[in-house]
Amino acid sequence: MNSTIETILNHRSIRSFEEKPLEKETIHTLIEAAQQASTSSYMMAYSIIGITDRKKKEQLHEVSGHPHVLNNGHLFIICADYHRMTYGVSEEAKEDMKANLENSEHLMTAAIDGALAAQNLAIAAESMGLGMCYLGSLRNDISKVDEILNLPEYVSPLFGIAVGVPAENPEKKPRLPQKAVYFENEYQDHEEVIRAFNDKISDYYASRSSNRRTDTWSDQMLRRFRKPIRMDVTEYLHKKGFNKR
Amino acid sequence: MNSTIETILNHRSIRSFEEKPLEKETIHTLIEAAQQASTSSYMMAYSIIGITDRKKKEQLHEVSGHPHVLNNGHLFIICADYHRMTYGVSEEAKEDMKANLENSEHLMTAAIDGALAAQNLAIAAESMGLGMCYLGSLRNDISKVDEILNLPEYVSPLFGIAVGVPAENPEKKPRLPQKAVYFENEYQDHEEVIRAFNDKISDYYASRSSNRRTDTWSDQMLRRFRKPIRMDVTEYLHKKGFNKR
Numbered sequence: 001m002n003s004t005i006e007t008i009l010n011h012r013s014i015r016s017f018e019e020k021p022l023e024k025e026t027i028h029t030l031i032e033a034a035q036q037a038s039t040s041s042y043m044m045a046y047s048i049i050g051i052t053d054r055k056k057k058e059q060l061h062e063v064s065g066h067p068h069v070l071n072n073g074h075l076f077i078i079c080a081d082y083h084r085m086t087y088g089v090s091e092e093a094k095e096d097m098k099a100n101l102e103n104s105e106h107l108m109t110a111a112i113d114g115a116l117a118a119q120n121l122a123i124a125a126e127s128m129g130l131g132m133c134y135l136g137s138l139r140n141d142i143s144k145v146d147e148i149l150n151l152p153e154y155v156s157p158l159f160g161i162a163v164g165v166p167a168e169n170p171e172k173k174p175r176l177p178q179k180a181v182y183f184e185n186e187y188q189d190h191e192e193v194i195r196a197f198n199d200k201i202s203d204y205y206a207s208r209s210s211n212r213r214t215d216t217w218s219d220q221m222l223r224r225f226r227k228p229i230r231m232d233v234t235e236y237l238h239k240k241g242f243n244k245r
Numbered sequence: 246m247n248s249t250i251e252t253i254l255n256h257r258s259i260r261s262f263e264e265k266p267l268e269k270e271t272i273h274t275l276i277e278a279a280q281q282a283s284t285s286s287y288m289m290a291y292s293i294i295g296i297t298d299r300k301k302k303e304q305l306h307e308v309s310g311h312p313h314v315l316n317n318g319h320l321f322i323i324c325a326d327y328h329r330m331t332y333g334v335s336e337e338a339k340e341d342m343k344a345n346l347e348n349s350e351h352l353m354t355a356a357i358d359g360a361l362a363a364q365n366l367a368i369a370a371e372s373m374g375l376g377m378c379y380l381g382s383l384r385n386d387i388s389k390v391d392e393i394l395n396l397p398e399y400v401s402p403l404f405g406i407a408v409g410v411p412a413e414n415p416e417k418k419p420r421l422p423q424k425a426v427y428f429e430n431e432y433q434d435h436e437e438v439i440r441a442f443n444d445k446i447s448d449y450y451a452s453r454s455s456n457r458r459t460d461t462w463s464d465q466m467l468r469r470f471r472k473p474i475r476m477d478v479t480e481y482l483h484k485k486g487f488n489k490r
Contacts, residue, residue, distance in 0.1 A: 001274075002248070002372050002373070003247070003248055003249060004248060004249040004252055004368060004369065004372035005274065005278060005369050005372055005373075007249055008278045008281055008282075008365050008368065008369055009277065009278065009281050011281050011282070011283070013283055027427075028423065029246075029250065031423050031426065031427045032254065032423070033250060033253045033254065034426075035420040035421065035423070035426060036253055036254050036256050036420065037253075037256070037364060038256070038258055038367070038378075038379045040379070040381045041381070041469055042418070042462070042465065043466065043469075044420065044421050044426070046426070047426055047427070047428065047432065048426060048427045048428075049427075049428050049429070049430070049431065049432065050427065050428070050429050050430075051429075051430055052429055052430060053430045056430055056431075079432075084425065084435065084436075084439055085463075085466045085467075085470060087436045087439050087440075087463065088436065088440075088463060089463075089467060093467060093471065096470075096471045097467070097470035097471055099473035099476065100469075100470045100472075100473055100474060101470060103473075103475070103476055103478065103479055104352075104478050104479040104482055104488055105384065105474065105475040105476070105478040105479070107349075107352075107353070108352070108353075108356050108403070108478070109381065111353050111356040111357055111360070112356055112357075112359075112360040112381075112403065112404065114357075115356070115357040115360030115361050115364070116360050116363070116364045116367075116379075118361070119282060119360070119361045119364035119365060119368075120253050120364060120368070122283070122361075123249060123253065123364075123365070123368055124249065124250050124253055127247050127249035127250055128247065128250075133283075134283045134285070134361075136285045136286070136354065136357075139350065148431075149430075149431050149432055150431040150432050151432050152432060152434070155432060158353070158357065159357065173287070175280040175281065175289065176280065176289050178273070178276050178277070178280070180329065181276065181279075181280060181289070181291070181292055181293060182272075182276045182292070182293045182294075182295065183292065183293075183294050183295070184294070184295050184296075184297055185294070185295075185296060185297060185298045185301055185394075186294065186301075186393075186394050186395040187292065187294065187324075187394055187395050187396050187397060187400060189397070190329065191329075191332045191333065194329055194332050194333075195332075195333075217287070218330075218332065218333060218334075220287065221288065221330045222330075222334060222338060222342070224286055224288075224345075225330060225341075225342035225345045225346060226338065226341045226342055227345075228344035228345055228348075229345060229350065230348070230350040231344065231348055231350070231490070233348065233349050233350040233353070234348055234349040234350070234490060237349055243349055243488070245476070245479060
């Protein structure tokens with residue numbers, strides 16, 4: 001196994017960091033790594049905003065609720081971005097562009113472009129011995145994050161990434177068995193595999209060193225899905241020009 | 246610079262592969278790498294389908310139009326997947342889950358989850374000396390791909406990944422300058438940066454070893470966005486239960 005695959009397989013989300021801000025050079029390298037990811041039709045449909053301002057960090061912390069939004073080596077926010085495609089474009093041409101700018105296909109594409117870049121950033125950070133954690137929780141109040149970042153039309157926050165020197169060493173969290181995730185040639189129903197995984201995960205939760213509980217993966221999902229969350233994202237996206245047709 | 250960052254920065258999409266199918270063990274490692282990516286709320290909201298059946302490859306090639314869908318070491322298709330969350334769930338509970346299963350937030354989350362996993366797979370493959378190319382072109386006829394893969398409710402194709410031993414060594418494609426992609430604390434308009442990039446990219450297109458042309462990035466985007474593409478994705482997603490509210 002080479003060291004890159006070792007880094008990838010060794011991933012665990014880090015939620016507690018030492019008080020050491022990332023060097024400018026490190027940030028530059030992480031952005032460079034992010035940008036080298038593949039991008040659909042050369043669109044590079046994302047922007048990355050680094051937060052250094054303490055007041056903004058506090059506001060974002062209020063949205064997310066997670067302490068590692070406030071305390072980290074650096075906080076990145078990945079945004080879907082088609083704004084720069086409209087630079088220097090006539091009003092008439094912009095009207096023509098709207099069918100694409102505003103359809104579901106292009107929302108998905110920007111989310112994918114942004115995530116590919118983000119994962120390059122994550123792996124690059126981990127390869128340097130840094131830790132990281134994604135922050136979907138910034139979408140708890142997506143309009144507020146938009147306001148904090150002062151985002152124009154056709155730009156929307158996707159998620160954050162907290163990066164820094166790890167101050168914890170959590171256990172690796174089990175993943176679904178390969179048989180539940182990888183199929184050949186067509187989709188295969190895998191209810192039995194999930195049932196077996198629930199038994200395994202229930203042992204994991206009962207025996208781990210902290211935050212022990214009785215739980216299964218399916219129960220966890222059921223609880224999560226039964227409580228509607230972030231229903232305002234739809235309306236927010238429409239306001240920004242996304243996902244309207 | 247460590248070897249992982251070297252691998253990341255060395256990325257170029259490979260569209261021509263030697264006739265060497267990936268070993269089973271390699272596929273196993275690539276899926277393992279994919280699965281170790283971060284996942285929102287432990288949802289692991291994706292599935293990966295590997296295509297070995299020649300007839301299916303031909304059908305997918307027809308959708309995409311790219312020869313590397315047919316000729317590669319292995320073809321993966323990444324799908325958004327909330328189907329397994331509904332296993333063993335009562336009709337009543339499933340009704341309660343629908344607000345989340347069917348909102349825009351969860352479409353985005355699945356696309357992001359799938360892309361994070363995919364980029365791990367991509368980097369792992371490249372670290373082994375393999376080449377890869379993403380295939381958004383499978384969304385040219387997303388309903389057809391759904392049919393080929395026999396996808397149930399709450400599962401949708403996102404994109405493909407062709408992997409294999411490279412039979413070409415293309416030039417690295419320039420990326421936007423960091424000043425156009427990375428900002429501090431809030432969004433910064435960057436029309437000037439894009440204008441300068443257009444001059445640079447116009448030199449690149451005029452001087453590269455193959456497929457020379459006169460073009461800029463902004464012109465390319467304008468042409469691409471003026472022609473509505475994949476407008477059927479919206480309706481398809483609704484049919485599968487995604488992005489309905």
